Amino acid sequence: MSKINTRYSDNGVGITIENFNIKTDLTPAIIVEIQALLNSHRVVVFKNQELTNEQLEDFAFRFGAPFTTDSNNQVLGSEDRQSSIVVVGNRAPEFEKSYLGHQEVLPHSDHQWLKCPSAASMLYAIDVNLSAAHTVWYDMVKAYALLENEMKVKIENVETLVYNPFHRPFGSVKSKYVDRSIDIPPGNTYPHPLVRTHPLTSEKILYVNFAYELEFRHMSVAQGTELLENLYHHCQNIDCRYEHVWENGDLVFWDNRATLHYRPSFDSSTRRVLKRVSIAGEYPF
Template identity: 60%
Template sequence: MTKFRFSENNNGIGVTVHEADLSLGLTPSQILQIQELLNRYKVVIFKNQNLNDDQLSEFAFRFGPPFVPDKNFPVLGSQDSGNSIVIVGNQANEYSKSYLGHQEVLPHSDHQWLKCPSSASLLYALDIHLNSAPTVWFDMVQAYNMLDSEIKSIIEEINSITYNPFYRPFGSVSAKYVDRDIDIPPGDTFPHPLVRTHPLTKEKILYLNIAYELDFVGVPYKVGNELFSKLYDHIINLSYKYEHQWHNGDLVFWDNRSTIHYRPSFDSSIRRVLKRVTIAGEMPY
């Protein structure tokens, strides 16, 4: 088989690839096809996979080099900096370290607080029990496209700062526009364009999470907070999103530049174990 068959999701984000066995490796044309699907649909789903760690990494790094955490700038799993695979798990007691547990994970883009946020990530479902949480991806290209021209003109030249949540107690940070006269969150910061450009598709992206502490560079608090509230409501009500109900063997590959993703909370007694691999990225522009 030279190319994969695939089907589009109904809401414009996400595509499912059919009859793919990623353990067999990929031809050059299949690698190019998957990259094209990722560029166009932002989330690519493979069902019924059976991959060991080497095969999972081999697939991921066909699309870019590994994301390597810097010990000076903590991220999820940076304690396991020698391993490119991070366990995202609840009731995952057989692993030495697992992360995120069962609590809600608010809509975010991975590593947005770093100088070079990651470009893409993969989650591979190992052991998913009934009534565990789905993952939801939002299309932030469409989020930008659907803004009115007045808001677009306002945000075009604004840089935003996302404060690293891992300098705070784990799980204590939620979406908040920072009043710098009252409290500046700890850690070094790296401003990025609020409207970034995708380096491959050239599309404009509303590069904004609604999970962490943030502010807009040089914008007075009252003006910035009102703008953030408008953009927050806009994202929450976005129709261009994909909700994935996990099954064992699912592998989901997403563009971290042009999406944000969310996970609701679920019962702490329910087992939900996945492996995550992350691909390095560039400075946003």
């Protein structure tokens, strides 16, 4: 193992690499070690970075190919085909386009409505007011492991359909179990296992979200609604979270297969500007 300094979270979710310069300190061995830390801790934090867009992309794509989509399967920022970087910002007038503003962002993994959701993402803090919202990540490997055995058996072969929120007006979509007798949300859907297998570690993941319209295949609305509520309460009542307090220069690298992330709302007058880049993933199994 290489000589990098790390600081662990008390519950094992999230790890900080200290006194490390992404621009000058990367070696093949360290890249491999960072991937191993991500596999174990789900979230890896780098402090005090100064990166151009090109340097951010170069670092991200050491860990996989750029995430892409098409016009039939929209995602945040997908109308801009020229860059892999999406500005997540509030009060960011210097950028032609920025997204998400100050609203609450419910617990989700990115791109779960696609056939091949992203494998991982990085978020880089450009200008973040200390009073702006923190971000919380949930370890969904741990969430699965802590389920009762009866629940594990119940959900073992369940498949989920998640509906693309970008077919609805921005900000209008909340966590909702779909009742097809009332409304079928628009857009393509792709069935994914509720219990997903991590392709790098073989661990089982509770692959659900609490942000979008969804349904469980071949399950009644009453049963599906109850199951979704039970899984939500389970995730809220176990110690599987890492909460990040943002400072300028922070770069957070997270495993999008194995985590959810959440951001509370904050004051609309508060400036908060970050850049996100995502790494391509596979068809979940």
